[in-house]
Amino acid sequence: MKALLPLLLALTLGATSLKAQQTAEKFVLETKYLLALPEGYGKDTSQRWPLVIFLHGAGETGLDLNKVKMHGPPKLVEAGKNFPFILVSPQTASFGWQPDVLYQLLQSLKKQYRVDNDRIYLTGLSMGGFGTWALGMKHPEEFAAIAPICGGGDTANIWRLRYTPVWCFHGAKDEVVPLTSSQKMVNALKQYNSNVQFTIYPEAAHDSWTATYDDPAFYTWLLAQRKHRFQPVKVDAKTLAGYNGRYTNRKNDTLTITSNGTSLDVKAPGHTLQLKAASPTVFYWEASAPIDVEFTKTGFVLRAEEREVFRKIK
Incomplete structure (x- = not known):
């Protein structure tokens, strides 16, 4: 009997797993x-x-x-x-x-x-x-x-x-x-x-x-007051091309930026993001929260986190 119980349990769990389905639900806390x-x-x-x-x-x-x-x-x-x-x-x-x-x-x-x-x-x-x-x-x-x-x-x-x-x-x-x-x-x-x-x-x-x-x-x-929204502006191709290159932070995360003529493409492992210009030095990508970068002479500051600095690799 002792040997049979684990076997029955395994069979029961196995049969259940074949039929089990999961649905997306949510718990909502009542708020008056x-x-x-x-x-x-x-x-x-x-x-x-x-x-x-x-x-x-x-x-x-x-x-x-x-x-x-x-x-x-x-x-x-x-x-x-x-x-x-x-x-x-x-x-x-x-x-x-x-x-x-x-x-x-x-x-x-x-x-x-x-x-x-x-x-x-x-x-x-x-x-x-x-x-x-x-x-x-x-x-x-x-x-x-x-x-x-x-x-x-x-x-x-x-x-x-x-x-x-x-x-x-x-x-x-x-x-x-x-x-x-x-x-x-x-x-x-x-x-x-x-x-x-x-x-x-x-x-x-x-x-x-x-x-x-x-x-x-x-x-x-x-x-x-109105909710902040970035307003896209046109930046000349020469300025955009000046941001081309590879950048890294203190964790050695590396990003590659290339100009596509009207905006910037940021490539990271498995991801590509498009940066639009809010000014000649401030760029953003569309997200629920304002996420932006500001280019400097040595690289750029990412404001998705508190002033994370990326320096340009020469």
């Missing part, structure tokens, strides 16, 4: 959110609208969605404010925002509502400020601008926001989230991005959001 549609949303079904995602703070965490109405844009809507954009205010049931969950929510919103994909904005306060930085850095390709309020985060991937307009806010007397939390993020980002504003309220403590969300100038700035 408040929705406010702009006036006129239902009239012209061809019109696309800006989308603002608001992330609440730690005090509004839980399962009671009404708590999200305590601060920020949802509070203003509850008081009768009509915004000229779709406002979505999700609620997290546990402490901290999960960028992957928010990203899936955003993809669902874009399918369900008439969203202008070039005008998607992200903002949040306190814990939501941290969430705004985190989601913005993980998926900069989604947002036309972000506005974190009294938040902070890890600066390791701050470079990914190099093309995203950012307006950051903080109270100078904040004892819950120190002012330095925002200062660290802003200072790091300014190395890569000149389109960064930082407003410090000299007398404000942790509540630096009421003044921000009550200010019409904030919404004027937000809605004026």
Whole structure:
């Protein structure tokens, strides 16, 4: 009997493997959110609208969605404010925002509502400020601008926001989230991005959001931003030909660049990418996130990773 059991198990597994099929499925974490549609949303079904995602703070965490109405844009809507954009205010049931969950929510919103994909904005306060930085850095390709309020985060991937307009806010007397939390993020980002504003309220403590969300100038700035898109330009053949050659980085990865008359072809083992010109020295290839290279006298800088340098092999 002992010898028969392994044999039966093997036969059973073998028979199962012959018949087994796999299908693609997905697990979706339920996320509740408040929705406010702009006036006129239902009239012209061809019109696309800006989308603002608001992330609440730690005090509004839980399962009671009404708590999200305590601060920020949802509070203003509850008081009768009509915004000229779709406002979505999700609620997290546990402490901290999960960028992957928010990203899936955003993809669902874009399918369900008439969203202008070039005008998607992200903002949040306190814990939501941290969430705004985190989601913005993980998926900069989604947002036309972000506005974190009294938040902070890890600066390791701050470079990914190099093309995203950012307006950051903080109270100078904040004892819950120190002012330095925002200062660290802003200072790091300014190395890569000149389109960064930082407003410090000299007398404000942790509540630096009421003044921000009550200010019409904030919404004027937000809605004026558009998602970054490279605009192709024509570069003369001589300039393009000057980039021909072999390049290597400190890991000894080798790439070959050749001009095809209107753009550049980059060849790596098993791959060929086409680089289009955004300027005589900055080139890009089409991807979901902005990926670009900048040529220098000695080689080029790849910005798919944080300033990875390739030198030209003579």
